[in-house]
Amino acid sequence: MMREIAYQLRVIWATARKDVRSALTDRLFTLLGLFVPANVLILMSLFVLAGSNAPTTMVMNDTGPYAQAFYQAMSQAHSFRLETATAEEAERRLAAGQAVAVVTIPPDFDSSLQQGRPVQVGVEINNLNTDFTNDIRRAIPLSITSFYAKVFPNLVSVTVNETDLYAHDTDYIPYLAVSILVIALMMGGMMQAGTTSAREWEQNTIKELLLSPASRTAIMLGKMLGAFLVGLGSTVIVLAVLILLVGVAPEYWLEVIGFTFLALLIFNTLGTLLGTLVRQRMPVIALTMGISLPLFFLSGAFGPISFSTPLLQAVAKIFPVYYQIVVLQHAFHGFSLNTLGLAGNTLVLAGFALALITLMALVLRRSTIGH
Amino acid sequence: MILNFLRATWLIWIKDLRVWLRQPLTMVVTIVPPLIFLMVQALGAEAVGRSPVALVNQDSGPQGAQIVQAIREANVFRLQEVDAAKAQALLKNLDVVAVVTIPAGFSQRLQARLGTTVDVTVNNLNLDFTNDIRRAVPDAITHYYLAQGDQSPVKISVNESDLRARDIEMFQYSVLPTLVLLLTVSGLISGGIATGREWESATVKELLLSPAPGGAIIAGKVLAGFTTSFGLGVVVLLVVYGMGWIYPEGIYWLNMLLIVGLVSLLGASLGVAIGAALRRIMPVIAVSINVALYLFFLSGGVGVLAFEPQWLQDIASFVPLTYGNHALSMALFYNSADLLGRDVLVLGLSSLAALVLGTLAVRRRSAG
Amino acid sequence: MSQAKMPAVEMVHLVKRFGSFTAVDDLSLTVEPGEIFGLLGPNGSGKTTTVNMLSGLTSPTSGEVRVMGYDLRTHTRQVRQVLGAVHQETALYEELSAWVNLDFHADLFGVPRSEKKARIEQMLALVQLSDRKDSRVSTFSGGMKRRLALARALLHEPQLIYLDEPTLGVDVQSRRALWDYILGLRRQGKTVFITTNYLEEAQALCSRIAIIDHGRLVALDTPEDLKQNFGGNVVEIETALPFEALVELQALAGVQQVEQDGLALKVATRAGDRVVPQIINLVAQCCEIRNIMVREPNLDEVFLRLTGTALRD
Numbered sequence A: 001m002m003r004e005i006a007y008q009l010r011v012i013w014a015t016a017r018k019d020v021r022s023a024l025t026d027r028l029f030t031l032l033g034l035f036v037p038a039n040v041l042i043l044m045s046l047f048v049l050a051g052s053n054a055p056t057t058m059v060m061n062d063t064g065p066y067a068q069a070f071y072q073a074m075s076q077a078h079s080f081r082l083e084t085a086t087a088e089e090a091e092r093r094l095a096a097g098q099a100v101a102v103v104t105i106p107p108d109f110d111s112s113l114q115q116g117r118p119v120q121v122g123v124e125i126n127n128l129n130t131d132f133t134n135d136i137r138r139a140i141p142l143s144i145t146s147f148y149a150k151v152f153p154n155l156v157s158v159t160v161n162e163t164d165l166y167a168h169d170t171d172y173i174p175y176l177a178v179s180i181l182v183i184a185l186m187m188g189g190m191m192q193a194g195t196t197s198a199r200e201w202e203q204n205t206i207k208e209l210l211l212s213p214a215s216r217t218a219i220m221l222g223k224m225l226g227a228f229l230v231g232l233g234s235t236v237i238v239l240a241v242l243i244l245l246v247g248v249a250p251e252y253w254l255e256v257i258g259f260t261f262l263a264l265l266i267f268n269t270l271g272t273l274l275g276t277l278v279r280q281r282m283p284v285i286a287l288t289m290g291i292s293l294p295l296f297f298l299s300g301a302f303g304p305i306s307f308s309t310p311l312l313q314a315v316a317k318i319f320p321v322y323y324q325i326v327v328l329q330h331a332f333h334g335f336s337l338n339t340l341g342l343a344g345n346t347l348v349l350a351g352f353a354l355a356l357i358t359l360m361a362l363v364l365r366r367s368t369i370g371h
Numbered sequence B: 001m002i003l004n005f006l007r008a009t010w011l012i013w014i015k016d017l018r019v020w021l022r023q024p025l026t027m028v029v030t031i032v033p034p035l036i037f038l039m040v041q042a043l044g045a046e047a048v049g050r051s052p053v054a055l056v057n058q059d060s061g062p063q064g065a066q067i068v069q070a071i072r073e074a075n076v077f078r079l080q081e082v083d084a085a086k087a088q089a090l091l092k093n094l095d096v097v098a099v100v101t102i103p104a105g106f107s108q109r110l111q112a113r114l115g116t117t118v119d120v121t122v123n124n125l126n127l128d129f130t131n132d133i134r135r136a137v138p139d140a141i142t143h144y145y146l147a148q149g150d151q152s153p154v155k156i157s158v159n160e161s162d163l164r165a166r167d168i169e170m171f172q173y174s175v176l177p178t179l180v181l182l183l184t185v186s187g188l189i190s191g192g193i194a195t196g197r198e199w200e201s202a203t204v205k206e207l208l209l210s211p212a213p214g215g216a217i218i219a220g221k222v223l224a225g226f227t228t229s230f231g232l233g234v235v236v237l238l239v240v241y242g243m244g245w246i247y248p249e250g251i252y253w254l255n256m257l258l259i260v261g262l263v264s265l266l267g268a269s270l271g272v273a274i275g276a277a278l279r280r281i282m283p284v285i286a287v288s289i290n291v292a293l294y295l296f297f298l299s300g301g302v303g304v305l306a307f308e309p310q311w312l313q314d315i316a317s318f319v320p321l322t323y324g325n326h327a328l329s330m331a332l333f334y335n336s337a338d339l340l341g342r343d344v345l346v347l348g349l350s351s352l353a354a355l356v357l358g359t360l361a362v363r364r365r366s367a368g
Numbered sequence C: 001m002s003q004a005k006m007p008a009v010e011m012v013h014l015v016k017r018f019g020s021f022t023a024v025d026d027l028s029l030t031v032e033p034g035e036i037f038g039l040l041g042p043n044g045s046g047k048t049t050t051v052n053m054l055s056g057l058t059s060p061t062s063g064e065v066r067v068m069g070y071d072l073r074t075h076t077r078q079v080r081q082v083l084g085a086v087h088q089e090t091a092l093y094e095e096l097s098a099w100v101n102l103d104f105h106a107d108l109f110g111v112p113r114s115e116k117k118a119r120i121e122q123m124l125a126l127v128q129l130s131d132r133k134d135s136r137v138s139t140f141s142g143g144m145k146r147r148l149a150l151a152r153a154l155l156h157e158p159q160l161i162y163l164d165e166p167t168l169g170v171d172v173q174s175r176r177a178l179w180d181y182i183l184g185l186r187r188q189g190k191t192v193f194i195t196t197n198y199l200e201e202a203q204a205l206c207s208r209i210a211i212i213d214h215g216r217l218v219a220l221d222t223p224e225d226l227k228q229n230f231g232g233n234v235v236e237i238e239t240a241l242p243f244e245a246l247v248e249l250q251a252l253a254g255v256q257q258v259e260q261d262g263l264a265l266k267v268a269t270r271a272g273d274r275v276v277p278q279i280i281n282l283v284a285q286c287c288e289i290r291n292i293m294v295r296e297p298n299l300d301e302v303f304l305r306l307t308g309t310a311l312r313d
Helices: A002-025 A027-047 A065-075 A087-095 A109-114 A130-151 A172-202 A206-210 A216-245 A253-278 A281-298 A310-316 A320-333 A341-365 B002-021 B024-043 B062-074 B084-092 B106-111 B127-146 B175-200 B204-208 B214-242 B252-278 B281-298 B310-316 B320-334 B340-364 C047-055 C076-082 C098-108 C113-126 C142-154 C172-187 C199-205 C223-230 C246-251 C276-286 C299-307
Strands: A054-060 A080-084 A101-105 A119-125 A158-164 B051-057 B077-081 B098-102 B116-122 B156-162 C009-018 C021-031 C036-040 C062-067 C083-086 C160-164 C191-195 C208-213 C216-221 C234-239 C255-261 C264-269 C289-295
Touching: A002 A027, A002 A172, A002 A216, A002 C098, A027 A172, A027 A216, A027 B281, A054 A065, A054 A087, A054 A130, A065 A080, A065 A101, A065 A109, A065 A130, A087 A101, A109 A119, A119 A130, A130 A158, A130 B127, A130 B156, A158 B127, A172 A206, A172 A216, A172 A253, A172 A281, A172 A320, A172 B127, A172 B281, A206 C098, A216 A253, A216 A341, A253 A281, A253 A320, A253 A341, A281 A310, A281 A320, A281 B024, A281 B175, A281 B281, A310 B024, A320 A341, B002 B024, B002 B175, B002 B214, B024 B175, B024 B214, B051 B062, B051 B084, B051 B127, B062 B077, B062 B098, B062 B106, B062 B127, B084 B098, B106 B116, B116 B127, B175 B204, B175 B214, B175 B252, B175 B281, B175 B320, B204 B214, B214 B252, B214 B340, B252 B281, B252 B320, B252 B340, B281 B310, B281 B320, B320 B340, C009 C047, C021 C047, C021 C062, C021 C208, C021 C216, C036 C047, C036 C172, C036 C199, C047 C062, C047 C160, C047 C191, C076 C083, C083 C142, C098 C113, C098 C142, C113 C142, C142 C160, C142 C172, C172 C191, C172 C199, C191 C199, C199 C299, C208 C223, C208 C299, C216 C223, C216 C299, C223 C299, C234 C276, C246 C255, C246 C276, C264 C276, C276 C289
Parallel strands: A054 A080, A054 A101, A119 B156, A158 B116, B051 B077, B051 B098, C036 C191, C036 C208, C083 C160, C160 C191
Antiparallel strands: A101 A119, B098 B116, C009 C021, C009 C062, C208 C216, C234 C264, C234 C289, C255 C264
């Protein structure tokens, strides 16, 4: 029995070592592969860099104090990136897609307000998508109420009294970057493990493995270990980018380390499974890249999935990405994004890992060579 | 000589297409994820910009009722009207982003011309949702005042005009980055692998030892990559058009197809050039994935380029895919051909440059 | 049955279907320990499917396979321990060195750690690759790769070695060297199972040959007995003028096939028939005979007669 265990452990280690050696001989692939997760993190973070601040051109046909105060209110509405311009320039910018809205303060703005007369602010919107469009549509009323609260506090008696659950807001990027980290780990892990596994089939070296007396579980664990070891490098790099470059400091370091390793394990297993099932590198890559974007939007990257529609909530819970985002948001920011608690989410992830490993072993056990 | 070139190009084009058609799995895994992504966006459309909120009315007067009505009619939330205890439970269980409470005595205070508040408790773990609430509540309050007509103390109103006759939903807009990503992945990566594989499996000897010019080899492979990418892109376009998500009009269909074609050509040219330069599948995979990532995200990714900082927009101006995005959005959403000539020129020249690079790579040395 | 008398390989009513296509159709054969056994067949005959079932890479639709007495279905691991395989496409890790390939195989097959290094060195010396032990396999010629694959297959001291097209694409010198190794294996008491398309290889190495076609066993015997039983003498005649009575020649009882190439006639006869004198008489009646040779058929001709196709179609 002990000899048997020793033999299987030897097989696991030998397979892992072989895969790591193979990866190291393909230096360009390994080097570039190390940076795929970091690249994903940096590039996707760029996409969210501007947050939801709409580039807006103000046409100030009145520059009186009320108009200036209104401009101030808009700039503090957390929704606009303001520039002033003439009407012609504003229209040009709107048409060229350099601005998404033009807000025109009429020439009689101040005088109308002084005299208590109605006044219209013109808002021309490039209603390109409802998400951005509605942000603008609502930010204008916010600006109006802020303006009144400051300039005519006695006139508008209904104001908002906000209480926050957390002492401070978490900015857009620190929050989203953690979600992006999960996708980055997924892409890198699946790509690395999947292509390594598929290559065995493409180049027929799988025969060497399938014809050995080693258990297929041991072979599979060896391949996963190899992918894990290779993936460690890219994990360290992407965490360094997140913490040092993006500036997101973890609240719970041990959780960050533990859950990142768990993510690597799960995605490596998924990649190995995928590579074994499809047996070709190209579909592995196409699928990995293709599902990253849907999963990113599906898995509560932007906020708790419970804020989404019931159908999306149900779909998100099928995938480990959702739970990974939950636990890592807790690790970095201390947030609880669902009611399962840390232990519950960890159990679910462990369940995913176990299920995938079992499935992987089953697939490999039933693998044959067709002619 | 020209006939020889064309004939060789045609033969290699057909050969590569045949090889591709024998890989139905690759076809499926390239096209299914983008379609799934669009479905996901459509499924989540209802939730975009409308956060789940619990509304508690502790007031018993008419003004309290009016403001509740205004909040309902503003349609800025997915509202649940509950009591305070239930609202707290919903907030704790993350079923709502915020609890909006009309406090007791709201109507009395308003009637007495005293200041009063609408209390909002926000789960501010995420600025995106938090800012949505911060915008939406004042929006609802403004609706309340607007309903008072001439009696409203708020004299500023908004005269909105929109560039397009109808709003483009988020999932409709996402057709654009989805399409671009599909074309990029399909062209770059599959074109690159298909070319690199020729060297790795030594089948390139068959090509290099034939009378076919190096340029014809590359052109044939690029055309095959272009055909497959373009075909997949058209399938996506037809699907979303059939679902009523996009509605380009008349000639803008042609513009759209032209740009899809040019982006496909660019992706395929780059992929083949990378494959011819590196000649082994693993490095090709590594390089083409990174190139695809950079091209896609630096040209705007899933967002709107206009929202990005100026320095990022400046970088994007050097990325050929930016012009593809621009021309596609013009055709899909603006029914416009603004700067089409510029966009076509950039995409065409970039593809040509990639073609030349690929040809030079083939001629660099003999196979092996 | 004692280990010594037990067949090395037993295939009993083996069938393999892929959908509606039957690749192997009720195949039964036995390989004795210590022999070099050849499996021949034209392309698409079911050879590779048969050996894939032998090694466990493919499961049979029905029937049994036993290797060294172990049922493949219930004792897969034991079978893999006693089997050493050299695949047609070698299945070596090309990006790794020869040494690393062998080192990995040794670990995979449980070669005792204390013996591992010595055995690897011994195998590399056997196949004359010691000076290239640290070179990447991708830099090896086809023959060198085959030699390395053979060394790998022998590393764990298997009792049965299966070689799939062992000298395919290999130069003449390397082929001779590989034949010597294979014959050496027999001298060591090992059983060798070869699939090959080269008749001269089958003749040079195999104590017995099985010929399969369309998944069925067509013949199983020693090379000599195959020639005896399935091929009569071949008469080759060179005439002074083109022979014109081909129809009459073909009509002779005992004549199987007549081929004419200019002045050269080749007449294949059925086994056991004494038609040779009649052939010579008929030809002599028509024209002067310049040269005449009567010989035994070669395996190619036997194969052609049995399967209707040449081995290298």
